[in-house]
Amino acid sequence: LFAGVVAGGLACGGVLADDVKALRKTADENKTTFGVWNQGYGGYYVDGESEATHRDRQTAYLGALKALTAVTPEDPAVHLEYAAALLFKKDAAAAEPEYRRAKELYLSQKRLVQNGLAGAMYGIANCRFAAGDRDAAIAELKDLVSRNLSGGGRYEVDWSGLARTALAFLEDRVLTSLGLPRYTGAKVFPDAHQAEYSEMFTPLGKVTVKGLDS
Numbered sequence: 001l002f003a004g005v006v007a008g009g010l011a012c013g014g015v016l017a018d019d020v021k022a023l024r025k026t027a028d029e030n031k032t033t034f035g036v037w038n039q040g041y042g043g044y045y046v047d048g049e050s051e052a053t054h055r056d057r058q059t060a061y062l063g064a065l066k067a068l069t070a071v072t073p074e075d076p077a078v079h080l081e082y083a084a085a086l087l088f089k090k091d092a093a094a095a096e097p098e099y100r101r102a103k104e105l106y107l108s109q110k111r112l113v114q115n116g117l118a119g120a121m122y123g124i125a126n127c128r129f130a131a132g133d134r135d136a137a138i139a140e141l142k143d144l145v146s147r148n149l150s151g152g153g154r155y156e157v158d159w160s161g162l163a164r165t166a167l168a169f170l171e172d173r174v175l176t177s178l179g180l181p182r183y184t185g186a187k188v189f190p191d192a193h194q195a196e197y198s199e200m201f202t203p204l205g206k207v208t209v210k211g212l213d214s
Helices: 002-011 017-029 039-046 051-071 076-088 092-108 114-130 134-146 159-170
Strands: none
Touching: 017 051, 039 051, 051 076, 076 092, 076 114, 092 114, 114 134, 114 159, 134 159
16 A cells, blocks of 8 residues: 555656545554554553554554655655654664654754754664664764754653753763752652651640731
């Protein structure tokens, strides 16, 4: 289906709107990646879909996105989404070129989609770290943080914010700007004081209220 749609659209000398719409519909109905707001998560973890159905969703989702990158190659959001789907399948080697293409396209736009660029750069760092290139991952995160890109809107990930947190851990900066620990091992910080509780109460002999009209 996906190969046929791509071939059909290109054979007509351009992208057919109906073809793109059909691919987008297939992708949206089978989205399987990080996060809870997608069909793959809901189907598998909430509705109890089988492993086979879950794999079929992933295959359909990846197939639709791959076809969309072919028929709309200048759309950075499609490359970004495809990269995230590949990374979800732990294929960082295949995801990184898509993240880099998304970054290139976002930077070429007259009106920059800041959180889109941030997502692409965070993805590149993720792939570099997965490949064992810690220095390159840190360099990409530093570049991302230095751009001061705005975070996402409602239901969107704030990639710049995540980059700052990831960079702090990778550089072993264990304290925040307020001098508080970033991670306490799920323990209360600061340490709670010893407290003793009883059923005894101290009665008040007299209560005076001031400042109210009599």
